[in-house]
Amino acid sequence: MNRTLAICLALSIPSAAYADDLAIVGGDVYTVSGAMIPAGTIIIRNDRITQVGKDLAVPEGYRVIDAKGKPVTPGLIESNSSIGLVEVGLEASTVDFAPNLKDAIRAAVRASDAIDLRSTLVGVARRHGVTNAISAPRGGIVSGRSAFLDLVAPASRRFDDAVVDAGALHGAIGEYGAGAYGGSRASAMMRLREALDDARNYRRSKTAFLRRGLYPLSSSRLDLEALGDVVAGRVPLVVHASRASDIAALIALAKAERIKVVVVGGEEAWRVADDLAAARIPVILDPFDNIPQSFASRNARADNAALLARAGVKIALATNSSHNAGNLRFYAGNAVRAGLVREVALRATTLSPAEIYGVSRSYGSIDRGKIANLVVWTGDPFEPSSYAETIVIRGEVQPTASRQTQLAERYLERLGLVKDKK
């Protein structure tokens, strides 16, 4: 690379010190896993948190980040985006989240095959404190496996291993499922049951299948292989369902098939809250869903999140957006406005999604041994007047700029709107 260009690139990243070990000092540390530590210290070595507490000594050579009086939270996790699978929504050549496949069962599709982490959407979401996202394929009854992303900048040391296959398959029943197979909710459920059944038989009799000794199966070998993790109960099937009756059907299916499921959408989930709690089925929901956008969400209401949480259902809040996933903190604020307990709202954008997607050993809270994904805020993270001042992902301070801020700066300068550029 041209030396001058290299220097320019380095300068364009506000914090060039990716590689430092860090001490974040003096912030109100919202660990999420436990109580808030006022004026706490977080010590980060490489990509992990090594210590969290009060009055900790900062080891020599660590870069100190002063967070005095500022909230520090785990990085936010968007539970249902397609970041990296879309650049411009209406331009098909840039959209990879909706494969145009005939078969409604596409369990073998893997988001990670198509993710572009250099997408401009990454920086836009990260700027608002979203450090991680699930990026999921859409369409069909089983859409495929999502990816779990660390939303690092391209210059990060961690860039090359920032995309991993998530521990979840995604799908849809209800009206979407009906649209994907047979035009009825019943046909969608039938097809899903058939696929799960075949996956189970395929797992049991793989050799027979390969010798053509098994009856013809309804899905491809790869799809059945991929569904194997679901029927074995190793990963959840994250299923879009809105209507209370669809959610009830899903609860029954999970019980009968002994599989783990997660509801996404769930506009009417509050109506079956107790059943969801009893079955320990989490719900990923959008707290803005408060009007009957479709017949399936006829009983949508603003306090869905609050009602579910009160009934003991594990919830995650999601924007269901890729371009505007950065608004996740405002979704949380609105959920609080509609009655959700503050701490639960923060948990529902950090630790709960990490648990739902099986990554809570490393993500979702500020604890010793966890990956250092966290954010120093200038004030209440849910308020528009606050912003993410320092964003750390896998132990590295990330840029807060995005293509958007670069564009804005270019025109602020051209129009002479800002005299002293910050």
Add this chain to the structure above:
Amino acid sequence: MFAGFLVFGCASQPTAVTAQPDKDQDKTVLPQLGDRSPRSPYEAVLPARPKPAGVVAITGGTVFTGDGKKIEDGTVVFSNGKITAVGKGVKVPKGALVVDAAGKFVTPGLIDTHSHMGVYAVPHVGATADGNEMTDPTTPYVFSEHAFWPQDPAIQHAVAGGVTTIQVLPGSGNVIGGRAATLKLRPRLEARAMRFDGAPFGLKMACGENPKRVYGQMKKSQPMSRMGSIFKLRNAFIQAREYKFDQDAYEAEYAEWKKKYDAYQADDSEPAPGKEPRRPSRNLGHETLADVMDGKIKVHIHCYRADEMIQMIALGKELGFKVSSFHHAVEAYKIADVLAKEGVGASMWADWWGFKLEAYDGVEENIAMVHAAGGNAIVHSDSNIGIQRLNQEASKALASGRRAGLEIEDADAIRWVTSNPAKALGVDDKTGTLKSGMMADVVVWDKDPLSIYSQAELVFIDGERVFDRAKKPEAWSDFEVGTASEEVRP
């Protein structure tokens, strides 16, 4: 709907009048003149009938007046639907209903220049999709109000978000989408009873990707390109101008003839007036565009890209229309100086971007930059979700602007959702500001409306209390009767 127009059109033809010679008296008998004024398909037939709550005094709150001022410990008084006093130390009239707003905030009712509520009502099914007459890329002859369903369950939720006035726009599938209605969100059974008294009509136009996608890509018809769209637009205005020329010529000729008619009727020694001039046939689309060229209808253009907005301003100068506000305008920040200089507003989102290429350069500083350059910056929704939190969108835009180094007051951000949209809709002399003589469109908030936790507690429209959070309002929409949503507090 179109058939209805034809019926109106036929019924409103002036009585054919030809002078018949009277055989007995050998002199011309003048025919009776019919009602010659063409009946408008846009007239309200029902009065709005506001139900003002009498005299109300909201005391002790922090008042954002909507025109950039903030009054601590202020009082707002209104009576019979009109504001009578605003300020600190204002006397509470005897017998007034007093609302103690100490620790609370008061703003004008919020205004959304861009709503499709009622024309794309929920639930979103084919039966409720009435916002785009996509059978012809130029449909200035349709009117959003004719499709507005006042039972849209979303409406009440917008009111719960402090919104009192909306412009209901046709969609952006067409280059010229049609007339837009400005409505007050009072619970009524019929759109015309929701009319904003005295508001001008709007005209919805669209540039960029949508018309060419709908016609070129989906229907394989014109316009297939931005070139085709501009041609369609230019052609429609050129034809309308000729129509207007013919209409004006006819009016002049008729006035001349009528003078002779009246003179002859008064005194039959005057020369007979001759044959009544023939009225050119009516064309509702041309009528709309003629009113646009006369400045009676406000122009609102869906337009994303900076270059296209500048092109539209130039086209307006060529064809004889002035743009009131560009809608979406995600690249407004690139030409904020031009918009300010030309006096053209921009109705924008705080942060939507990227869903299509013309929205790819969206920035969160957009609204603040248009404001800072001296333009008419407006927060709009285009969404039945966004409209429920216009105050939050303003707050987000304010924060983004400040972070970029722009100095903007809180009270200025409130302008983006009150007096600025009022200006774009041509109703800033009636609403959008809390001052004496204005319509009593008033919202009491439990907290600073720029906080994410703030909720509208009380909403008044023309002095009528349309929303009271403490009273657990019942659902306005019949659609929500008999479902569990009845329990829903918006």
